[in-house]
Amino acid sequence: MxxxxxxxxxxxxxxxxxxxxxxxxxxxxxxxxxxxxxxxxxxxxxxxxxxxxxxxxxxxxxxxxxxxxxxxxxxxxxxxxxxxxxxxxxxxxxxxxxxxxxxxxxxxxxxxxxxxxxxxxxxxxxxxxxxxxxxxxxxxxxxxxxxxxxxxxxxxxxxxxxxxxxxxxxxxxxxxxxxxxxxxxxxxxxxxxxxxxxxxxxxxxxxxxxxxxxxxxxxxxxxxxxxxxxxxxxxxxxxxxxxxxxxxxxxxxxxxxxxxxxxxxxxxDELRYLYNQAHLPVREQKEAVGHAVRATYLYSGMADLARVTKDESLYEACVNLWDSIVDRKMYITGGIGGTHMGEAFSFDYDLPNDTAYAETCASIGLVFFARRMLEMKADSRFADVMERTLYNGVLSGMALDGKSFFYVNPLEVNPLACKKDERKQHVKASRxxxxxxxxxxxxxxxxxxxxGSYAYTESENTLYVHLYMGANIQKTVGDHSLHVKIESGFPWNGNVTLEIEASTPIESTIALRIPDWCDTYTISKLQDDERTIRDGYLYITKTWEGKEELQLDFLMKSKIVHANPNVRENTGKVAIVRGPIVYCLEGVDNGEDLHLIQIEEKNCIIEEALGKIEEESIIKLTVSGEKAVVKDEEVALYRTKPLEYKKEVFTLIPYYTWANRGESEMSVWIRQK
Incomplete structure (x- = not known):
């Protein structure tokens, strides 16, 4: 460190x-x-x-x-x-x-x-x-x-x-x-x-x-x-x-x-010790196990202690546990805890969509852990997960009107199964x-x-911008202060403006995260000796004087995402993301039987358009694909003939906005043709 x-x-x-x-x-x-x-x-x-x-x-x-x-x-x-x-x-x-x-x-x-x-x-x-x-x-x-x-x-x-x-x-x-x-x-x-x-x-x-x-x-x-x-x-x-x-x-x-x-x-009962993360001394723990909320709270405390005491062995333990979560046990939404049995992490790559637990508190715990890792080292991999989790795994836990809540955040829902299948009764189709x-x-x-305390952190001479959100910030540098005004189009567009004002010349650094979802970005012209990139952050170091403005534009476009092939649930399926937002199909827009939908392999995304869910301004996606035709007279349980498909256009909405228009099916992962 x-x-x-x-x-x-x-x-x-x-x-x-x-x-x-x-x-x-x-x-x-x-x-x-x-x-x-x-x-x-x-x-x-x-x-x-x-x-x-x-x-x-x-x-x-x-x-x-x-x-x-x-x-x-x-x-x-x-x-x-x-x-x-x-x-x-x-x-x-x-x-x-x-x-x-x-x-x-x-x-x-x-x-x-x-x-x-x-x-x-x-x-x-x-x-x-x-x-x-x-x-x-x-x-x-x-x-x-x-x-x-x-x-x-x-x-x-x-x-x-x-x-x-x-x-x-x-x-x-x-x-x-x-x-x-x-x-x-x-x-x-x-x-x-x-x-x-x-x-x-x-x-x-x-x-x-x-x-x-x-x-x-x-x-x-x-x-x-x-x-x-x-x-x-x-x-x-x-x-x-x-x-x-x-x-x-x-x-x-x-x-x-x-x-x-x-x-x-x-x-x-050895499983009980895994449940409480008490099976090994913390420095020997390399896999995230047990109750997901307890685990992330422990890991956050470990990171805090590592920071204050500068304990390298404890920091390395935190890195190992972070990698275990993010590389093998985290849903694309930032949800964690794959099983309702003990509200716990399951084994590596076991990420079922329709029986997911993904407790809201567990995602919040992951955000706690991410920021504490960032406090020790500004590495964009921590902030990328924090951003994805906030916009998806956390916000999905609350209705758009703030009056109802999800405890469990699944990635696939059939309301009938929630009511009639005991294995899925922890999953709710409405908040x-x-x-x-x-x-x-x-x-x-x-x-x-x-x-605000997650978006920005500071050292003596550096202001770190981990999340792009509009704010007015007072950054103290020695006996002086910088006023930093940020305007942001996130999460719907990647335009960001920083206005930095200094009443007296101040040499200081502003560190800006380069999001992992962004392939191309532009920034106002800077001198080569004023900028450097390290661990996914653009460091701008200069003497700020008077009022200066920086313009950034992070290209934000829709992308198709494939899961690791070890995630058996998602074989032959894809998810669609745009910037930090994960998208999903909902029955309200696309009819029921979402499992019969498959989208085109290439160039399936037709349109990104402004829209609303209730009073929430969002960007909706339109994709091309097809849906299996099920005829009323078909009663046989099994058949030798392949399904017939009809070409259709489907609508995807941000995952955090689902279940705000009544009960219906929902799915993040979609079959690909």
């Missing part, structure tokens, strides 16, 4: 996103999703699965107050702490007890994080007031020793940290810390940050290699990267050391989860209002609201 290439995300208060495409998405989050999610967290969305998140905090807050007055307040109810608490069927059956999943607290933390990022772009006194009141309630539930998790505060504090594998306390802490740091950075208010620090201090007193401390680690990762972020904002090295402990302890023998559950080696396990909607909200 070259230290000079290290960068960090720009402070969002120095980035004003003005982009036509992404500003619309951010405003959708601000106006629709954040208020909607607040109603959902308070169980006020009719027809949606209840959350009980804020209700649990109210109960925990009440208990904490009572315990401070009376030392011997009993736990509310005896439960089996080795299992989840599921939602009751009827509202009138509610008792003063914990409801929901063990990780329900994290829904608040992700919501407050999204609120924080939104406030950096659009101050809102009323929203900030609601957030402050929610923070007050959450902090009231915190125990005197710093512990803060409503599942155990309500049920039995004697069981704290007794089921690290399943019960998500450290996961909930991680999201709390992420939200607390974001809110502090956005508003300057440190109440939630102080609560997160107190909880981190308590965790630090419990875990470690010292005698008498717990030798365990999180079952569901995120604490690792959250602790590094807590270190970044506070400067407290103990948080960095705690993250390092969790990462280094993972996969060590004797396996902690064996000890936790008193499992004999002969009875060990849902909310989920009892509602990790994905608030995850989308916090990512989209903070999109």
């Amino acid at each position: 070259n230290q000079k290439e290290y960068s960090k995300p720009l402070n969002l208060r120095r980035v004003d996103v003005t982009d036509t495409f992404w500003k619309k998405e951010m405003e959708l989050i601000r106006k629709e999703v954040i208020p909607y999610q607040w109603e959902a967290l308070n169980d006020r969305v009719e027809g949606a699965a209840p959350s009980y998140c804020m209700r649990n905090f109210k109960i925990a807050s009440k208990l904490t107050k009572e315990r401070s007055l009376h030392k011997d307040v009993p736990k509310l109810i005896d439960i089996n702490l080795n299992g989840f608490e599921f939602l009751p069927e009827e509202e009138n059956k509610l008792e003063n007890r914990f409801y929901g999943y063990v990780f329900q607290d994290s829904d608040f933390s992700k919501w407050i994080e999204a609120v924080a990022y939104s406030l950096t772009q659009h101050p809102d006194e009323q929203l900030e007031k609601i957030a402050d009141e929610a923070i007050d309630l959450v902090c009231e539930a915190q125990q005197p020793n710093g512990y803060l998790d409503t599942f155990y505060i309500i049920n039995d504090m004697n069981k704290v940290f007794t089921n690290l594998r399943d019960h998500h306390e450290l996961y909930c802490f991680g999201h709390l810390a992420e939200g607390a740091v974001a809110y502090y950075q956005a508003t300057g208010k440190d109440k939630l940050l102080d609560a997160a620090r107190r909880y981190a201090d308590y965790i630090d007193s419990v875990f470690g290699t010292e005698e008498g401390k717990c030798k365990g680690y999180p079952g569901h990762e995120i604490a690792e990267m959250a602790l590094v972020r807590l270190y970044d904002v506070t400067g407290e090295t103990k948080y960095l050391k705690l993250s390092e402990y969790f990462i280094n302890q993972r996969g060590q023998k004797p396996y902690y989860f064996d000890l936790e559950f008193k499992v004999e080696p002969k009875d060990r 849902q209002k909310w989920f009892g396990c509602a990790c994905c909607p608030p995850n989308i909200a916090r990512l989209v609201s903070s999109i």
